[in-house]
Amino acid sequence: MATTTSMTRVLARLQHSKQLILQWLFRNQPPGMYGALAFDVSPSLPDTHQTKQSPTSVLGSILDSVLWATVPRNRRSVEKRLTRKHGMTKQFEAAIPKKNITACLECGHWHEKHTICGNCYKKVKAETRELKLSMGDDFHYNTPRAEIQVLYQQETDQRQKYKGKYIIEMDKPRPQWFPKNLMTRGKGDT
Numbered sequence: 001m002a003t004t005t006s007m008t009r010v011l012a013r014l015q016h017s018k019q020l021i022l023q024w025l026f027r028n029q030p031p032g033m034y035g036a037l038a039f040d041v042s043p044s045l046p047d048t049h050q051t052k053q054s055p056t057s058v059l060g061s062i063l064d065s066v067l068w069a070t071v072p073r074n075r076r077s078v079e080k081r082l083t084r085k086h087g088m089t090k091q092f093e094a095a096i097p098k099k100n101i102t103a104c105l106e107c108g109h110w111h112e113k114h115t116i117c118g119n120c121y122k123k124v125k126a127e128t129r130e131l132k133l134s135m136g137d138d139f140h141y142n143t144p145r146a147e148i149q150v151l152y153q154q155e156t157d158q159r160q161k162y163k164g165k166y167i168i169e170m171d172k173p174r175p176q177w178f179p180k181n182l183m184t185r186g187k188g189d190t
Contacts (some may be wrong), residue, residue, distance in 0.1 A: 106177055120177070127175060134168055155180075 065189075101110050104117035111117040131150065149162040152174035159167065 123175070123177065127178060130170070131168055134170055150178075 039076060046189060055056045100113045101114050103110055104120060107119050108115050109119040146164060147163040148167045148168060151158065151170060152170045
């Protein structure tokens with residue numbers, strides 16, 4: 001019961017504000033077509049027989065969308081705008097010391113705990129680029145469907161061991177950090 005009375009009050013306030021806006025819009029018009037403004041608050045379905053709409057109902061439907069719009073009530077001041085733009089969180093974000101920095105176990109360079117060491121990543125990236133170049137056109141146009149095995153200079157005699165795998169031969173010694181079995185972690189060990 002309380003919701004219907006509050007809804008009725010809201011509709012009455014909206015009708016009153018709509019009427020004030022229309023009176024203000026047509027304040028310099030001579031009395032006549034727009035002089036007496038009357039509105040129907042009760043919702044009604046559009047009549048299919050009536051094809052011509054009165055100008056006040058058209059304006060009322062336009063103003064309905066304006067009255068229900070959610071727009072800022074006041075302009076944001078320059079001080080508030082600059083505070084948001086150059087706030088303390090953005091200004092001193094780099095000045096806060098990081099507490100999650102550790103030394104890399106492979107090369108000794110510093111990096112964040114949850115990231116890979118930048119120096120090691122550069123080495124891996126360079127080695128990957130060389131592997132792609134040694135594959136040649138097979139990498140771009142004919143991607144290998146079998147498991148890939150990388151053989152370096154000292155390991156060329158093990159070709160029979162990796163029968164059925166796609167073999168990439170490199171003309172340089174295996175880097176110390178590059179394991180033979182990529183699924184295990186180690187320094188070139190099995």
